[in-house]
Amino acid sequence: MATEGTYYVPAQSKWPIIASIGLFLTLLGAGMMMNDMSAGVKDSSAHYVFYAGGLIMAWMLFGWFGNVIQESRAGLYSPQMDRTFRWGMFWFIFSEVMFFAALFGTLFYVRVLAVPWLAGEGEGAMTHEMLWPDFTASWPLMVNPDNDLFVGAADVVDPFHLPLLNTLLLVASSITLTLAHHALRANDRYKIKLWLILTLILGTAFLFFQVEEYIEAYNELGLTLSAGIYGSTFFLLTGFHGAHVTLGAIMLAVMLVRVYQGHFEADNHFAFEAASWYWHFVDVVWVGLFIFVYLI
């Protein structure tokens, strides 16, 4: 532990190289699995590579974050380090915002420009004439230009059924998380646990209903990944959102474990704040999803 002034320069660490190997194997395995799947390979062993990578990543995350937590609890971090973590988390979330911006941008481009053009509007007159003269635009797009290649969905998810419930669940979880944060600031350990557990229950319920919705979409509505651009954007946006909820829930679960171990002080708990920033970000994305994917 080298402490340079009050500035903390960590000693050599094995975690970055382990993380690089883990990331490499995970993605290599994922790529091999996908290629084998698309090529119809039956006895693929690609998933072993993927699992090996995943295990290394999990080990790395435990070890690396474990180190950081130890250092933090040993009081090695200065207010400057705290600001560094804040900047780091803030700009990480900004990069996530930009990722979702690309996905929302795709949705808007398709709805506002691409589909109407295919139906002959404005610039698309000749495209329409030459390619699919029978195609008419609508959103949700139920009949695709080439409906044999991409069979359109029979129906779309009713926004006032599961999606509305999920909206309520997720907004409520943001409120309970804020209450947990207030409890932490007041150092009321019992209430922190209570509200944090409730947040996790709400988040898990959200994920449960999201899976339920996917099963319904696939089995009853014919709304699949290959149902044309509506299905593509629907699953892209809700899927990546769901993945982020999962990650946020894992973060909050770790925070809960740490609360049980007596971590965090009323005025020093940035890990908790970072996790809650992330959770609120995921919540805001959902509100955008609910409006632009389901409602309008």
Add this chain to the structure above:
Amino acid sequence: MTSVTDTASSLDQEHHHGPAKGLMRWVLTTNHKDIGSMYLWFSFIMFLTGGAMAMIIRAELFQPGLQIVEPAFFNQMTTMHGLIMVFGAVMPAFVGLANWMIPMMIGAPDMAMPRMNNWSFWILPFAAVMLVSTLFMEGGGPNFGWTFYAPLSTDYAPPSTTFFIFAIHMLGISSIMGAINIIATILNLRAPGMTMMKMPMFVWTWLITAYLLIAVMPVLAGAVTMMLMDIHFGTSFFNAGGGGDPVLFQHIFWFFGHPEVYIMILPSFGIVSAIIPAFARKPLFGYTSMVYATASIAFLSFIVWAHHMFTVGIPLIGELFFMYATMLIAVPTGVKIFNWVTTMFRGSMTFETPMLFSTAFVVLFTIGGFSGLMLSIAPADFQYHDTYFVVAHFHYVLVPGAIFAIYAACYYWLPKWTGYMYDETLAKVHFWMSFIGMNLTFFPMHFVGLAGMPRRIPDYALQFANFNEMASIGGFMFGTTQLLFLFIVIKCIRGGAKAEAKPWEGSEGLEWSVPSPAPYHTFTTPPDVK
């Protein structure tokens, strides 16, 4: 910034040491100088790899007709050359320079997150292995150009595209973490008294570059993810048959791609803004306007992307908007060029190698800027699009722009890194051979391009033969000259004339206040900046 004090903890005795020994020093390091060096070496290896591919391209184009490689392999070479140079050579070189210099320039002991810094680096070799390995896979490597337009990169792509996509993901993760680290370092670790408007231009340009990176690398991740889903999971983002649009790919790609080309040039602006004042022995003219010009260029880079797509069929109003917005960029860029020239004006100039590269940068980058202005004119672009004129344009901004600036930086700071002066004579040979070779390679491309020679094609009409022969000879000259650079650097590391703490008479900045070579840990107690 006053929170950095020099109250040493009792723990630090055993750790105020030099570097660890052996290979593991580099693998496990948290030292910004070690990591900077690794970035620079990695970048140079990739530069030679991508350069070898360029040599194959120029060898094939030496004469009309097909002589050396199959057209399919030629496509893989143009694609991989571009990808490796952009993601493997130029970007890591700038991050390496940022790692080495930013902490020393702002009086910080290290980067803000040293372990994450090491991870950012170590992802790169793995990503590079994944990317290059695609060449050896069944069906060959990526063959759709470095811009990987759908549907060439989806419906008609080789299976190795999956690994190309994951390599891009890894590079993106590395870049985002690197950018976050640089932002946190600059915002949070400046020495007392180092206000934002006192920061060296290199630090400013990197701060702005880092913002560009975190804004657009996730967008690239989104683009390749949609490609991946189109390839393997039956979606139709870029397939009009399902209601998607191949043009959508181009929009997303260039929303990333245009800021990306500025990511590769803004740090260059910072470098020459340090070197020209040093060798003109005058302070930089118009520092404040330089800062604002850089920020303006960065802002404008987000609203000009469709000028890469003038011929793809976008509405007239779009063509006009993107044409005028693109032309606007000439204003802040012009501010910068005028500031550099004015800095030189009536300076007492000497032309050591860093200054030679920087002066060439100003002149040749301006040529690249002007051909960019020509390309920005939408109706004219219908003639230029996808011709060698475009190749000439972007090589004029990238080779004498990014690469020359990186060389200038290496020569300028080599004495600080190694403690020795490099061989000035050899370095000048390196400069002149690069300068002549580069111009001989790329200047004729303007002419064949305007006459209609398409890019990315292994064969061409007979009337282009002479200019292509010239370009190939220039290319071989430029390529072999870079081995001389390797020799110069190794020679400089092994010894030579001892470098003083401040080997350049006119140079300014905190990095010259520490001895040469810079100690393993610098500014463990922050300096006071007046």
